[in-house]
Amino acid sequence: MPHRFVLRRCAEVLAALKAGTLPPVLLATPTGATGHLDPAVFLTRLETVEAAGAEPLPADFQQALLRLPGTADPEVVARAGRLTSEAGRRAARRLAEGPVEPETRVRWTFFENEKSYHADEREPPPGAHLSPVPRVRTDPTGLPLVDELLGEVRDHHWGEHGRYMTWWPAVLPSHRDVIAARCLPHVLRSWDRPGVHAEYAEALAACDGPVGEPTALLLAFFLVQADPVHGVRLVLRMAARGDLPADALGRQLALLTGQTWVKLPHAVAGLEQAAAQGAHREVWEVIRAALPHVLPGPGKRPRPGAIDLVALGAEVARWAGARGEIAGLVPPSRRSSEFGRQCRRLHDYLVRP
Numbered sequence: 001m002p003h004r005f006v007l008r009r010c011a012e013v014l015a016a017l018k019a020g021t022l023p024p025v026l027l028a029t030p031t032g033a034t035g036h037l038d039p040a041v042f043l044t045r046l047e048t049v050e051a052a053g054a055e056p057l058p059a060d061f062q063q064a065l066l067r068l069p070g071t072a073d074p075e076v077v078a079r080a081g082r083l084t085s086e087a088g089r090r091a092a093r094r095l096a097e098g099p100v101e102p103e104t105r106v107r108w109t110f111f112e113n114e115k116s117y118h119a120d121e122r123e124p125p126p127g128a129h130l131s132p133v134p135r136v137r138t139d140p141t142g143l144p145l146v147d148e149l150l151g152e153v154r155d156h157h158w159g160e161h162g163r164y165m166t167w168w169p170a171v172l173p174s175h176r177d178v179i180a181a182r183c184l185p186h187v188l189r190s191w192d193r194p195g196v197h198a199e200y201a202e203a204l205a206a207c208d209g210p211v212g213e214p215t216a217l218l219l220a221f222f223l224v225q226a227d228p229v230h231g232v233r234l235v236l237r238m239a240a241r242g243d244l245p246a247d248a249l250g251r252q253l254a255l256l257t258g259q260t261w262v263k264l265p266h267a268v269a270g271l272e273q274a275a276a277q278g279a280h281r282e283v284w285e286v287i288r289a290a291l292p293h294v295l296p297g298p299g300k301r302p303r304p305g306a307i308d309l310v311a312l313g314a315e316v317a318r319w320a321g322a323r324g325e326i327a328g329l330v331p332p333s334r335r336s337s338e339f340g341r342q343c344r345r346l347h348d349y350l351v352r353p
Contacts, residue, residue: 001148002168002182008145009059016057023054028063034207035170037067039076039095050085061087062145065094066172070208090143099209102138102150104177106184106213108255109133119259130259134181134214153181165196169203176207180214187221198222198230205237216248223253224262228270232277235270239279246282250289257305258293264305272312280319287313288326295328295343302339310339314346325351 009028016022025045031038042064049056056064072095080092108119110128119130138150149172165186168179186196201218219238222231238244257264275283287309294309296302310329316322329347 001151002171002179003164005059005063005145005149005171006164006167009063012057012059023049023056024052025049026060027056028060028067030067030170030173032173034203035067035173036069036208037064039068039072042068043076043080043091043095046083046088046091047079050083050088055085056087059145061090062143063171065091065143066099066146066149066174067170068094068099068174070098070174099174100138100141100146100150101210102136102175102178104137104181104210104212104214105135106132106181106217106252107135108259119255130255132184132187132217132255134184136178136181150175150178153185165200166203168200169207172209173207174209176204176209177212177215178209179207180204180211180218183218184214187218196221198234201230201234202237205234205241211238211243211245211248213245213248213252216245217252217256219245219249220252220256220267221262223270224257224264224267225270226266228266228273231270232273235274235282236277236279239274239282244279244282246285247289250286250291251293253286254290254293258303264294264303265308268305268308268312271309275312275316275319280316284313284316284320284322287316288322291326292328307339307342310342310346314342314349317346317349323350 013022013026025048027042027045027049028037030036031041045064046056077092077095080088080095083089083092108130109116109132110119110124110130111117112125112128117124124130134153136151136153138147140147141150165183168182169176172179180201183196183200196218201222204215204218219231219234222228222234225231235244235249253264253267256262257267271283271286290309291313294303294306296306325347329343329350
């Protein structure tokens, strides 16, 4: 959808140019590198269009609304209230109320007997292949293109469309979790999908809006690479801004490394680098969230990398001054002696006075 939306905007401008109906100014031209549009500049442009007796182009107008930041100065909101056109009244409501907030999540699914099930509702059978399916839900706004962009992710085989994902964050700079959800079908790529490159995720990290499971899974994808340098940089950048989704990242890391071919030891190496560069509190929150999904059940052996994750947790918990018991951390004595020693080491630190 983001790719089709860009094409629609190009077609809209071309059609208006041919028909001689171009308004005096386009509304949605960004004023920031992230794709954001300054509310005061947007309002000035809209006033210019209204004064000329022209109508804004529909896709251009809706793109402009999506590029506005979360808040606007009260004087800008007051100015917008004096506009008299339908577009002006719509813009005034957006500036006064802020952006709509879609609900986003990732559900890991598997097939059994030719039926699809969600892993958080039904235990997958041994050897089941799980796939992450992003979900986006937004109450209708009455603007068809906005509703499509902020609506459900339906397509999972987009072919060449994905090669233009570098543009996508600027389409929805205040809804980065939605763009992350639309990138996810390309994350665990097959030969016919373009894949997701680090610069796409870095552009998302520089944008605004809530972050949740889709963004967390995108971060996890870069942390589990053999060279996690891009994932480390993303974690540090978002931690510095105070918007790293640590709980969601821990859970998605555990699921990604437990249900696909990627390896937990790569993620541990990336987390260790991020902690050493100052993000130790955030890394501890990631590990705390991951451990309940990584710790083996009764009678099971720890998965590769679990010992290293617990050992790293013991280190960063001390750096972060962490406290609070983690259920299931202390293993029975019959488990691997090294794994059990590391678990008890972390547990003893967390529960001490």
